[in-house]
Amino acid sequence: MTNPLLLTKFHIPPVRASLVRRDRLLERLNCSLEGKLILISAPAGSGKTTLLSEWLRQTNLPSSWLSLDEGDNDPIRFWTYFVAALQQSHPNIGATTLSMLRSLESPSFESFLIPLINEITSLSDERILVLDDYQAIAARPIHEAMTFLLGRLPSQLHLAIASRVDPPLPLARWRVRNQLTQLGAADLCFTLAETTAFINQSMQLSLSQEQVVAIQVRTEGWIAGLQLAALSCALSKTFRHLLHR
Structure with missing residues (x-):
């Protein structure tokens, strides 16, 4: 029997009604949809989560949220939650991948990500998935699998990562290819x-x-x-x- 998923990990954090709109940053995030990855990397208390939450509420695209923690360093648990997060906006996606994750003790990431990538390719519209608190992930196999996924990510999915530090991903490569939009601490500071x-x-x-x-x-x-x-x-x-x- 598999452990039940904690549904609050998929909840988009609320935004206060009195929030100061960050229009200049929201515009940069809207423009970032021409690429694959959005990275907001800044220390705690910089407003990363609030900005992404505000952005999802004003965008017209279907979106999902996944809050990460240290327990998600198990690759099977991580990718199970990843697919479940996608299912929040598209319930039928990822069934093959979830089946493989449940039946194999240590499946290669290519074996379960290729079916998922193919399913994303068949989607008729674009969508956004936010991975919050990515700094909690230290497992190298997860970073390697994420690199594989992002290197082949269809245009139908945009990943947004919020982290206190830059994740160990080939950011320079994606930046040169105009596939990465990155906001840092200086960008998040209030004018x-x-x-x-x-x-x-x-x-x-x-x-x-x-x-x-x-x-x-x-x-x-x-x-x-x-x-x-x-x-x-x-x-x-x-x-x-x-x-x-």
């Missing part, structure tokens, strides 16, 4: 206009432009830093209010 919108609209702090600039300089637009600074300002404002009651 001054985005910081102003975050502080005064999302957090409703009504700070002066001079104060916003000071926060921007101090945090360098790092999202987690902006959130901490905004919370600190909000707490100080509340404390001052209580003192003067």
Whole structure:
């Protein structure tokens, strides 16, 4: 008997209604659909997951999500979840691959990926699959299989990977071939206009432009830093209010 799949790994994280729209980044992601792989590689707290979640909600393409963790370093478990994620938007895909994964203890990745690639080729429309927290994957066989898949990926599927570090994949090769769109920590940092919108609209702090600039300089637009600074300002404002009651 196979273990049941954890369905929450397929849930697209919610986006707050007060979120600052990152139109410049969303446009880059939309343009990236001309290639095979989208990689967002940046430290924790940079907004990778939020950006991808927001993007999927505004795109017209069918999309799926898979949140990875250390337990997914088993190749059979990883590819079982991978196919199951694809099935969230196309229920009939990957039956042959899943059957092979269940019947063989250590199948070669070519044997089960070729049927999957062929099925993806037969799809009538394009779709997106997000692999979140890919830094959790350290198993070399998974990286090798992912390289094989991406090297032969049909145009019907676009993979988006979010990771705290660059994965051990042939990124330079795909970049030269215009098959890779990559966003890094510098790309994800808030501009001054985005910081102003975050502080005064999302957090409703009504700070002066001079104060916003000071926060921007101090945090360098790092999202987690902006959130901490905004919370600190909000707490100080509340404390001052209580003192003067």
